[in-house]
Amino acid sequence: MTKLRHFFRIYLPFSRAGIQEMVAYRANFICFLIGEIVSAFIMFFVWKAVFASSSQQTFNGFTLEDMVVYVFITFLTGYLTYSDGAFAIGEEIVDGSIATRMIRPCSFDMCFLFHELGSRLISIAMIFVPIVAGVEIYRCVITGSVRFDIPHFLLYLLSLTVAYGISFYFNVCYGFMAFFFKNLWGTSLIKETLTSFLSGAIVPLAFLPAPLAAVLNFLPFASLSYTPVMIYMGMYSYAEIAYRIGLQLFWLLAMFLLSKLIWRCAVKRLSVQGG
Amino acid sequence: MLRYLRLHRIFISQHLKRLMEYKTDFLLGAIGLLIAQALQVMFIGIIFSQIPELEGYTFDEVLFIFGFSLIPKSLDHLFTDNLWMVGYSIVRKGDFDKYLTRPINSLYYVTVERFCVDAFGEMLTGILLLSYSIPRLSMAFHWYTIPLALVVVIFATLIYTSLKTMTAAISFWTKASGHIIHMLYMTNDFSKYPVTIYNKAVQTLITYVIPFAFTAYYPASFFLTDKNPLFCIGGTVIAGTALFALALFIWNRGIRAYESAGS
Numbered sequence: 001m002t003k004l005r006h007f008f009r010i011y012l013p014f015s016r017a018g019i020q021e022m023v024a025y026r027a028n029f030i031c032f033l034i035g036e037i038v039s040a041f042i043m044f045f046v047w048k049a050v051f052a053s054s055s056q057q058t059f060n061g062f063t064l065e066d067m068v069v070y071v072f073i074t075f076l077t078g079y080l081t082y083s084d085g086a087f088a089i090g091e092e093i094v095d096g097s098i099a100t101r102m103i104r105p106c107s108f109d110m111c112f113l114f115h116e117l118g119s120r121l122i123s124i125a126m127i128f129v130p131i132v133a134g135v136e137i138y139r140c141v142i143t144g145s146v147r148f149d150i151p152h153f154l155l156y157l158l159s160l161t162v163a164y165g166i167s168f169y170f171n172v173c174y175g176f177m178a179f180f181f182k183n184l185w186g187t188s189l190i191k192e193t194l195t196s197f198l199s200g201a202i203v204p205l206a207f208l209p210a211p212l213a214a215v216l217n218f219l220p221f222a223s224l225s226y227t228p229v230m231i232y233m234g235m236y237s238y239a240e241i242a243y244r245i246g247l248q249l250f251w252l253l254a255m256f257l258l259s260k261l262i263w264r265c266a267v268k269r270l271s272v273q274g275g
Numbered sequence: 276m277l278r279y280l281r282l283h284r285i286f287i288s289q290h291l292k293r294l295m296e297y298k299t300d301f302l303l304g305a306i307g308l309l310i311a312q313a314l315q316v317m318f319i320g321i322i323f324s325q326i327p328e329l330e331g332y333t334f335d336e337v338l339f340i341f342g343f344s345l346i347p348k349s350l351d352h353l354f355t356d357n358l359w360m361v362g363y364s365i366v367r368k369g370d371f372d373k374y375l376t377r378p379i380n381s382l383y384y385v386t387v388e389r390f391c392v393d394a395f396g397e398m399l400t401g402i403l404l405l406s407y408s409i410p411r412l413s414m415a416f417h418w419y420t421i422p423l424a425l426v427v428v429i430f431a432t433l434i435y436t437s438l439k440t441m442t443a444a445i446s447f448w449t450k451a452s453g454h455i456i457h458m459l460y461m462t463n464d465f466s467k468y469p470v471t472i473y474n475k476a477v478q479t480l481i482t483y484v485i486p487f488a489f490t491a492y493y494p495a496s497f498f499l500t501d502k503n504p505l506f507c508i509g510g511t512v513i514a515g516t517a518l519f520a521l522a523l524f525i526w527n528r529g530i531r532a533y534e535s536a537g538s
Binding site: 031045059203 | 300301302303304305306307308310311314315317318321322325326327328329330331393451453454455457458459460461462464465467468472473474477
């Protein structure tokens with residue numbers, strides 16, 4: 001118990017710093033969000049046009065209403081699981097300030113994690129409720145009945161948390177790429193776009209050819225976005241949800257161990273220039 | 276004018292020298308943009324595997340509009356990418372002083388300083404899409420089609436550049452405006468699809484308020500159908516000219532309001 005309290009005594013100040021940063025730059029955050037949500041609205045209009053141009057009511061098991069929920073919950077999930085601690089690691093490696101981090105008596109990934117959680121707290125509070133409420137009101141108006149289901153929603157929150165963990169450690173691994181590439185802009189563009197495709201954020205995996213979809217469903221990328229969104233939508237049975245969350249936990253562990261391994265190797269190789 | 280052209284050549288060759296130093300960086304940036312666009316094209320392909328036409332537009336027509344939208348976008352990206360840095364950091368750090376102390380126009384100097392070759396990734400996708408879709412479309416081809424297309428592309432690029440200049444200039448008053456540039460710039464994605472798929476509010480927004488629809492859909496639809504030249508082509512020219520005049524006005528007012536970072 002005292003150990004746990006000690007743990008939070010060390011890391012909570014990082015969260016507080018994150019919150020303060022976020023409060024200071026909240027106008028920036030709102031502008032950024034409006035710019036990003038444009039892509040979700042484009043998807044919304046494109047899918048509406050697709051359904052309007054066809055006599056079919058469903059495509060690969062998705063109705064128009066499902067598709068709209070899919071688009072906006074995918075946006076929300078992508079936003080909430082987004083992690084950019086990696087960028088900071090990259091920058092610190094390049095400018096050498098990682099050296100001070102290494103002499104601190106705390107673990108580097110926990111520092112980033114708590115700092116990021118703090119800075120996300122405000123944005124989550126601002127974005128989560130409006131999007132979920134908007135989606136549910138839309139569903140209610142279209143179908144004429146309340147589709148909001150508490151067990152699935154809670155399972156979504158669980159799956160979302162695991163997805164964030166995977167994203168965090170995946171990006172920590174990626175952050176170490178700064179050892180090899182000086183500029184992370186190009187590689188992160190490649191990473192972002194490939195991840196968004198492989199995780200089903202551009203088009204639901206069910207729309208892809210069956211063998212490809214089967215492979216992608218198993219890879220860690222599906223755990224980032226597709227799994228939580230499908231759980232939210234109630235597309236999976238409880239048995240399947242158990243399997244999917246189990247798979248997510250497996251990938252979380254794998255990413256965690258991988259990041260530790262890379263960290264250990266990287267520390268040996270690290271040479272900070274100047275001083 | 277000639278002096279500026281000569282300067283431009285010098286700046287670009289300087290920049291290319293710097294690039295040779297970081298070849299992989301450039302390649303990765305261009306490949307990243309190429310992949311990003313290719314995946315969007317794949318999305319369109321998946322959609323059309325389900326339906327024959329999207330609101331009356333065939334696969335080839337949608338690809339033509341999409342490809343057309345990338346040409347002005349990539350040209351603007353290539354030449355004026357430094358405006359982002361004005362919004363994000365140059366003004367905030369007080370580095371803008373440098374641009375005011377040289378005997379050339381400050382807006383020209385800022386934009387010419389960076390030559391963003393990553394944009395070739397977008398441009399290549401655009402050219403590939405156009406050269407794939409044009410032979411498959413039965414477009415009316417006149418003697419004036421190509422010169423007209425060049426003029427339209429110039430004014431469409433000007434729409435991009437002007438909107439970026441205006442929002443970057445806001446930083447002269449507020450110190451930083453990168454996120455405002457981002458917010459406005461992202462709406463250009465609306466122009467990649469036929470405007471008819473959107474509702475009235477979005478159509479009005481991207482036609483009359485932030486006229487990105489004139490960078491792709493309207494001119495492209497003229498080339499596809501030969502109809503409404505006055506609105507489709509004239510609109511692009513007017514929007515480009517008017518926005519550019521407004522952008523210059525805001526930029527010059529902004530410079531007067533600019534205060535360097537004190538230190």
